[in-house]
Amino acid sequence: MNEIINLSKIIQLMKREKWLLIGVIVVLVAGMFSYLQFVAVPVYQKSAQILISQNDNSKNANLEVQSVQADLQLVNTYSNIILSPRILSEVEEKLDGTYSSEALMEATTVTSKDNSQVIEINVQNKNAAKAAEIVNLTAQTFQKEIPKIMNVNNVTILSQADETSSDQPIKPNKALLLILTLLCGIVVDFLIMFMKLFFNRKFTDPEEIESLLGIHVLGVVSEFNDRAVKHSAERGRKRGQKYGNENTSHTD
Structure with a gap:
């Protein structure tokens, strides 16, 4: 009858149920390892960078950036244009319809740092070479189409993705997931011990009988x-x- 759960009881239970506790952790970690090794699909990410010039040097330029705030607004506008159907539909055509515009939009993210005219385009795909191809086509298409859309020519491609398949996937993070699974196994072990101690309605030693019932134990059979x-x-x-x-x- 365990109304008081102390450290000694937990240690005794851990020694008595050590194989059960170890088995729980082993099963969980082995299950996660099997999932990561045979089921989970690795995802790769490739990036390309483009620069938005502060001033357009062409004769037909009608846009001048007067302040940092205007620069940021221009970068935000261009970021939205990159993900627009106007750009992605043309990328879809260049890929021979392998990916739809919706799939390309879902796989593509556009980021920019504060007070910077540099825009980074990121594409995730289960194939590293294909991710590089998509992100490069997106940057090139944007550079070609922006003069028609904004009537300016102030976009420069700073860097393109390397079309190799030797990169490491960005997800799933195997090491992190295995560590989290190990921690979950430890938590489950503690829950098992707590439940066993909490629902155990038997007296475990004479001292417990004396403290709970207020009687003296004369002997133990x-x-x-x-x-x-x-x-x-x-x-x-x-x-x-x-x-x-x-x-x-x-x-x-």
Whole structure:
């Protein structure tokens, strides 16, 4: 009857149920490892950078950036244009319809740092080379179409993605997931121990009986299992036979 859960009881339970606790962790970690190794699809990310010039040097330029705030507004506008159907539909055509505009929009993200005219285009795909191809086509298409859309020519491609397949996937993060699974296994073990201690309605030692019932324990009767009882009975039978033989000898 465990109304008080103390450290000693937890340690005793851990020693008694150590194989169960270890088994829970092993099963969870092995399950996650199997999922990551055989089921999870790795995702790669490729990036390209474009620069929005502060001033357009062409003769037909009609846009001048007068302040940092205007620069940021221009970058935000261009970021939205990159993800627009006007750009992505043309990228879809160049990819021979392998990916729809909706799929390209879902796989593409556009970011920019504060007070910077540099825009970074990121594309995620389960194939590293394909991700590089998509992001490069997106940057090139944007550079070609922006003069028609904004009537300016102030976009420069700073860097393009390398079309190689030797990159490491960005997700799933195997090391992080395995560590989290290990921690979850430890938490589950603690829950198992807590539930066992909380729902155990038996007295575990004489001190617990005295503290909860307020009575003194005079003695403790040890528990014998079937094997011990049989062994004791066998010894008694042999001893009885021995004494019986000795008595017979004396009588003779």
